[in-house]
Amino acid sequence: MAATDEEIPSIDHPLLEPDFLERRLYQLKLAGTAANDHTLVCLPTGLGKTTVSLLVTARRLEEVGGKSLMLAPTKPLVQQHAEFYREALQIPDDEIVVFTGDVSPDDRAALWDESTVIMATPQVIENDLVGSRVSLSDVTHITFDECHRATGDYAYNYIAERYHADANQPLVTGMSASPGGDEEAILEVCENLGLHEVEVMTEEDADVAEFTHDTDVEWERIDLPEAVIEIRDALNEVITERLEKLKELGIAKSTQPDQSQKDLNRMRAELQELINNDQSEGFKGMSVHAEVMKLRQAVTLVETQSVEALRRYFDRQRNQARSSGASKASQRLVSDPRVKESMRKAEKYDELHPKYRKTRMLLAETLGLEGGERVIVFTESRDTAEALTDFLDDSFDAKRFVGQGDREGSDGMTQTQQQEVLNDFRAGEFEVLVSTSVAEEGLDVPEVDLVLFYEPVPTAIRSIQRKGRTGRQSEGRVVVLMAEDTRDEAYFWISRRREKEMENELRELKGMADDLEEELDDAQQSLAAFESGGGGGDGAGSNSGSATASETEVEVNNGTQKSPDGAASSSGNEGVADRPGLREFDGGDGGDDGDDGDGGDRTDDSADAEVEPHEPHAEGDAIEIVADQREMDANIARELSKREDVEIRLETLDVGDYVLSDRVVVERKSVADFVDSLVGGDRSVFEQVGAMARHYSRPVVVVEGDGLYEQRDVHPNAVRGALSSLAVDFGASVLRTEDETDTKELLGVIAGREQETSDREVSVHGEKQSKTLAEQQEYVVGSIAEIGPVTARSLLEEFGTVEAVMIATEDELQATDGVGSVTAERIREVVGSDYTGSGK
Secondary structure, eight states: OOOOOOGGBBBBBBBBOOOOOBOOOOHHHHHHHHHSSSSEEEEOOOOOSHHHHHHHHHHHHHHHEEEEEEOOOHHHHHHHHHHHHHHHHOOOGGGGGETTTSSSSHHHHHHHHHHEEEEEEEEHHHHHHHHOOOOTTTTTEEEEEGGGSSSOOOOOHHHHHHHHHHHHOOOOEEHHHHHHHHHHHHHHHHHHHTOOOOEHHHSSSSSHHOOOOOOOOOEEEEEEOOHHHHHHHHHHHHHHHHHHHHHTTTTOOOOSSSSOHHHHHHHHHHHHHHHHTTTTHHHHHHHHHHHHHHHHHHHHHHTTHHHHHHHHHHHHHHHHHSSOOOOHHHHHHHHHHHHHHHHHHHHHOEEEEEEEHHHHHHHHHHITTTTOEEEEEOSOHHHHHHHHHHTTTTTEEEEEESSSOOOBBBOOHHHHHHHHHHHHHHSSSOEEEEOGGGTTTTOOOOOEEEEESSSSSOOHHHHHHHHTSSSSSSSSSEEEEEHHHHHHHHHHHHHHHHHHHHHHHHHHHHHTTTHHHHHHHHHHHHHHHHHHHSSBBBTTBSSSOOOOHHHHHHHHHHHHEEEETOOOEOOOSSSSOOOTTTTTBBOOGGGGOOSSSSSOOSOOOHHHHOOOOOOOOOOTTEEEEEEEGGGGGGSSHEEEEEETTTEEEEEOOOOOSSSSSHHHHHHEEEEEEEEHHHHHSSSSSHHHHOOOOOOOOOEEEEEEEOGGSSSTTHHHHHHHHHHHHHOOOOOOOOEEEHHHHHOOOOOOHHIIIEEEEEEEEOOOTTTTTTTOOHHHHHHHEEEEEEEEHHHHHHHHEEEHHHHHHOOOHHHHTSSTTOOOOHHHHHHHHHHSSOOOTTTO
């Protein structure tokens, strides 16, 4: 039996608001482990993963100091975390700040220095790190919320790598209700984030079961009306015909309209290969493939969503086909007689879709007959979310909750609007929230009486996230609508299989946590040995200067753990209360823990000597490269920022992609982009390089990749002619690189030669803001014989005005620091020689 409000014990800690957090043993256990090593915390949705992170943050801030950084994938989630931390922590509200794209880079740089806790989206922190606006050196705890995203090129991976390299006393906590589908995926997340420990709790654990309730899933089967089936069948006929064309090209193996996404992806890859080999069948087939994808989307909407959603989709397709530059696929789609007939039938259809009818009935049962208070309806389609909200609002108080992006016929919601809707829903201002996937991941909407899936979700992670919205404090209900003999059924079976796999995986993960940790230890140890040249090193690679992995294992087996700061922590074996980190949150003084907050007494000075976190570079020590922030889609600026001898500055450049000095600007183009710019684009390569040449005396074009003469239907001589024109007519150097890594190294070499060998500075001539008078004077003098800004400043300091520099004699010029006889002679030659004209 649950305790009454008066009897519920709370967590006591100097940095936590008194009586704010209920004392839950499983949260204390997880926080105890996470406070002592880089830890993956797996806990079912709704059971307080954020509280675990908060407890670790409170301990670190009290004992070690510094800053705490919490990353979450969406703006609403970031805002939610910030509000929770402001309520829970005894830290001034203005020291708990939110970093999203809505805050300007300059403001973020200033706020960073003044803050104690930062809540941020990963893309913002990634940009600030690449642009050298912030330093992670004094961040003593970082949390990666929804850490299952840490795969591929996601920003979490770059931030984690920088954190382990830059932080003086790092500690990482990764949090997820669903970390991955198999051991390999979980290992990838752990390795990308530098996690050593894996802590898993499921609803079967006794400590957790007390706070969970049954959430059995009910599947409601829906029969589609004959009129809807007729529309679907007509569209499927068109798909079959298009697939026959792809089969003639040897691309499609079957003409059945219900092709799997895997098969469609394979077809696209084969068509792309034909295009790469300059075969016209590839371009023709790719256009047909695009039409198949559009038709499949239409079938999915009419089968699984509603005829209203299909109408909205058809409207967008018609508008796209009429627009300038419309694709042939869009034009063929809307002009096909069977598609046009389907459009007419959709316009005439005025019956209530059976999913709408069932939704209304379930809401009436929950909110009316059963006296419920709140319901969430999830749908994959924004069209459905908006149409369903309008429909339900006639009978219930309903509001939509969608993402921020605007699109044709649909305005997104601003962050403020999203927050207002959630606040109103929590406060009971309305009873039905109709949401797209934006509310699935971690967003703290209140416990509800019913979660209704408008369609099955084929991804286990998302399904688990959704079901976590109910059954927290009392029994809740989860209902999934499934249209029979449609894609819904396929998704149903996929969802069932993947959820079973995920449940089994979490159980197995509990059992193999020790093996995972050992495997992670081996990987981290190998990395440390490699980075330090073999031998020694610390057990977390370059992470923290803690004990070696082998030392840690021995000490854990003897009842002692090493914290990331190198402090020994007595874990004891007498019970939960003696585990690391528990006493600190239960009113004890923490003395038995052994962690003195400043890293403890080092017994292994060699580890600290071999693996040293690098400090931010002093001004003037590093090569500076200005990168256009729109180039962040590539990994070049990101990789360059990891080098200790390079400092990246992100700007919105008017010309070029990278500025390497006051005279060198670089335009980077992939081979495909380069050829595309020759045959027509928003701005041709000649216009771009012409603008570069007007601002910089040494424009450089980097063409990246292979197959320059094998792209599209462009004759190799046309490509050679373009290269010749760039070099001869525009004075641009055209350089070839193999890939992004090659381009990155080339940029570093050019910038080094310019700034270190030639003593030139970086100057963004093309920037939009107007120059000061002094900058204009330096620019004018620096352009004389290309002497550069450093010498220009020396001359202006010596002579006082631009005019005085221009009339000075060679002897007078040589009296200036940095100006020798050769430079003085060149200046006088440029200033004093008669103009003969460029054509004479």
